[in-house]
Amino acid sequence: MTRYDAPTHWQSRYDHFIGGEYVKPHGGRYFENPTPVTGQPFCEVARGTAEDVERAIDAAHGAAAAWGRTPAADRALVLNRVADRMQEHLQALAIAETWENGKPIRETLAADIPLAIDHFRYFAGVIRAQEGSLAEIDDDTVAYHFHEPLGVVGQIIPWNFPLLMATWKLAPALAAGNAVVLKPAEQTPASIHYLLSLVADLLPPGVVNVVNGFGVEAGRPLASSPRVAKVAFTGETTTGRLIMQYASENIKPVTLELGGKSPNIFFDDVSAASDDFRDKALEGFTMFALNQGEVCTCPSRALIQQGHYADFLAAAVARTREIRPGHPLDSATMVGAQASNDQLEKILSYLDIGRQEGARVLTGGARAQLDGELSGGYYVEPTIFEGSNSMRIFQEEIFGPVVSVTSFADLDDAVKIANDTLYGLGAGVWTRDINTAYRAGRAIQAGRVWTNCYHAYPAHAAFGGYKQSGIGRENHKMMLDHYQQTKNLLVSYAPKKLGFF
Amino acid sequence: MSDLVAVTPAAAELIRSLRGQHGPLMFHQSGGCCDGSAPMCYPAGEFRTGSSDIRLAALTVAGVPEPVEFWISRAQWDLWQHTTLTIDVVPGRGSGFSLEAPEGLRFLLRSTLARRASDSSGEPRQPRQTAGSPSPPTAGGGGGGGGQ
Numbered sequence: 336m337t338r339y340d341a342p343t344h345w346q347s348r349y350d351h352f353i354g355g356e357y358v359k360p361h362g363g364r365y366f367e368n369p370t371p372v373t374g375q376p377f378c379e380v381a382r383g384t385a386e387d388v389e390r391a392i393d394a395a396h397g398a399a400a401a402w403g404r405t406p407a408a409d410r411a412l413v414l415n416r417v418a419d420r421m422q423e424h425l426q427a428l429a430i431a432e433t434w435e436n437g438k439p440i441r442e443t444l445a446a447d448i449p450l451a452i453d454h455f456r457y458f459a460g461v462i463r464a465q466e467g468s469l470a471e472i473d474d475d476t477v478a479y480h481f482h483e484p485l486g487v488v489g490q491i492i493p494w495n496f497p498l499l500m501a502t503w504k505l506a507p508a509l510a511a512g513n514a515v516v517l518k519p520a521e522q523t524p525a526s527i528h529y530l531l532s533l534v535a536d537l538l539p540p541g542v543v544n545v546v547n548g549f550g551v552e553a554g555r556p557l558a559s560s561p562r563v564a565k566v567a568f569t570g571e572t573t574t575g576r577l578i579m580q581y582a583s584e585n586i587k588p589v590t591l592e593l594g595g596k597s598p599n600i601f602f603d604d605v606s607a608a609s610d611d612f613r614d615k616a617l618e619g620f621t622m623f624a625l626n627q628g629e630v631c632t633c634p635s636r637a638l639i640q641q642g643h644y645a646d647f648l649a650a651a652v653a654r655t656r657e658i659r660p661g662h663p664l665d666s667a668t669m670v671g672a673q674a675s676n677d678q679l680e681k682i683l684s685y686l687d688i689g690r691q692e693g694a695r696v697l698t699g700g701a702r703a704q705l706d707g708e709l710s711g712g713y714y715v716e717p718t719i720f721e722g723s724n725s726m727r728i729f730q731e732e733i734f735g736p737v738v739s740v741t742s743f744a745d746l747d748d749a750v751k752i753a754n755d756t757l758y759g760l761g762a763g764v765w766t767r768d769i770n771t772a773y774r775a776g777r778a779i780q781a782g783r784v785w786t787n788c789y790h791a792y793p794a795h796a797a798f799g800g801y802k803q804s805g806i807g808r809e810n811h812k813m814m815l816d817h818y819q820q821t822k823n824l825l826v827s828y829a830p831k832k833l834g835f836f
Numbered sequence: 837m838s839d840l841v842a843v844t845p846a847a848a849e850l851i852r853s854l855r856g857q858h859g860p861l862m863f864h865q866s867g868g869c870c871d872g873s874a875p876m877c878y879p880a881g882e883f884r885t886g887s888s889d890i891r892l893a894a895l896t897v898a899g900v901p902e903p904v905e906f907w908i909s910r911a912q913w914d915l916w917q918h919t920t921l922t923i924d925v926v927p928g929r930g931s932g933f934s935l936e937a938p939e940g941l942r943f944l945l946r947s948t949l950a951r952r953a954s955d956s957s958g959e960p961r962q963p964r965q966t967a968g969s970p971s972p973p974t975a976g977g978g979g980g981g982g983g984q
Contacts, residue, residue, distance in 0.1 A: 552938060554933055573865070594868030594870065727919065732869045734872065
């Protein structure tokens with residue numbers, strides 16, 4: 336066990352990063368940024384307004400043309416150098432991210448930061464390999480298709496994986512040759528600036544611009560600007576719809592990732608033997624507590640087949656009780672702090688309605704009150720509810736370490752329950768039978784079906800939603816399509832006129 | 837009080853304050869991840885409701901000249917209609933483009949069971965859609981919600 340020290344590398348104040356330098360907010364105002372670990376502020380951050388967003392868009396437009404013309408090999412080199420720099424500072428970045436978000440250091444060290452590093456490398460690779468196409472229309476006519484960047488894009492980042500989600504959006508946008516104006520979440524506005532302190536010298540000025548602030552004051556002007564060619568957003572449905580409305584006014588594309596209520600399905604044969612596979616499946620069940628449940632694909636509905644329901648659920652409850660809460664900077668801690676006070680309050684409101692609806696609490700069910708400096712932080716006990724799929728705790732993403740369990744009879748029943756949701760982002764299927772796995776995976780209406788695994792997010796596996804979970808596929812080279820437009824040169828090599836005129 | 841949506845005194849106070857700063861207001865109930873489940877507060881008309889939405893209430897808040905409409909998507913309400921909603925407010929950091937975030941506060945929805953989810957008897961509850969009959973004031977009476 337290692338207990339890391341609280342980070343000391345923060346500046347006391349962060350301005351906007353615009354045009355390669357730090358710029359004070361136009362309105363001169365800042366907001367405090369508390370760590371969810373203790374609830375205490377550790378820095379203050381510029382409170383951006385429309386004027387700041389305009390300035391950032393100006394800077395991006397100033398840089399976009401040259402960056403878009405930069406050879407793919409050179410753009411890839413920048414991304415690889417960013418990745419190398421992050422690798423050199425992996426531990427410091429992990430500590431910063433834990434302090435910012437409240438998540439356990441074991442996750443930031445093993446997942447958030449390594450995945451972000453690899454993501455930059457992945458898009459550095461795929462942009463080198465990307466080719467346009469040509470079509471021979473007839474003997475004299477050729478259609479050439481070129482990938483061209485969109486220009487200046489806006490990106491609005493969520494607070495659950497501040498650095499990784501920023502990377503998911505930055506890497507493909509930059510690889511494709513765009514300049515970016517990025518607004519971090521106001522709940523987690525600072526860790527991106529620590530990253531910038533490490534990599535800003537690698538980026539041409541104006542290619543990456545970061546404007547902090549509240550959604551209504553800084554996010555809205557960015558999302559509604561006619562001067563951004565595309566908006567990417569991860570968040571929830573109402574804001575997603577609002578961003579689509581703004582985009583419709585400007586006839587601009589959007590990509591949206593809006594969450595889910597992901598089913599995790601455990602067929603009877605999981606318990607056919609008490610072996611490594613069953614142990615892995617129990618870990619898969621317990622993945623609802625990863626990142627304190629603050630994951631768009633949190634496996635927050637567990638569907639357990641009737642034949643092994645009682646035994647498997649008992650083992651799952653026991654496994655969940657082994658989840659170790661504690662200081663997020665302690666390497667033994669498995670579940671840390673929720674990201675904000677309002678997030679804590681929302682989770683508690685769902686624990687309340689779950690009980691009112693008649694769901695049984697099998698373990699947890701309350702705020703976790705930790706001692707010492709953690710007493711002011713935002714902690715929740717990992718919680719298992721048992722109930723039915725019509726309950727609101729089965730239909731809404733609580734975004735906390737809370738799973739709702741029910742049973743199913745057979746494959747058709749499992750698929751019916753799994754698909755009885757407004758969303759379709761992630762799902763899990765656990766079985767020893769490849770035919771069952773295949774049929775369930777194809778029948779579930781979700782963009783990602785983890786099969787005998789869960790919560791893996793490797794680059795090169797497309798990630799995105801069906802139904803109300805959004806538009807677009809991140810984490811894969813196909814995301815380049817969402818940051819590029821197609822230029823067709825239709826060229827005639829015929830020396831003679833058509834004869835029409 | 838609206839049959840379906842109530843407002844706590846603290847939320848009513850925040851609504852009055854936001855009305856003074858931003859003019860007439862509306863709510864649209866969000867779903868999905870991150871700040872999902874939050875009742876988003878906008879200048880009236882900022883969020884364009886359509887045939888996929890349903891107006892649950894036109895809330896009358898003391899000190900606010902016009903009713904504040906509360907909207908939700910029909911698909912979401914289908915799943916929620918066995919509950920009664922109370923708009924509350926807690927210290928918070930932000931929530932999409934909702935107006936209250938810069939105040940260091942955040943609207944929070946609390947829910948109370950109206951009838952059991954498994955109870956299929958009785959008609960689905962529908963909001964009163966008569967535009968001319970907004971709900972009576974709730975600011976003095978507090979919400980009916982299950983507080984923590």
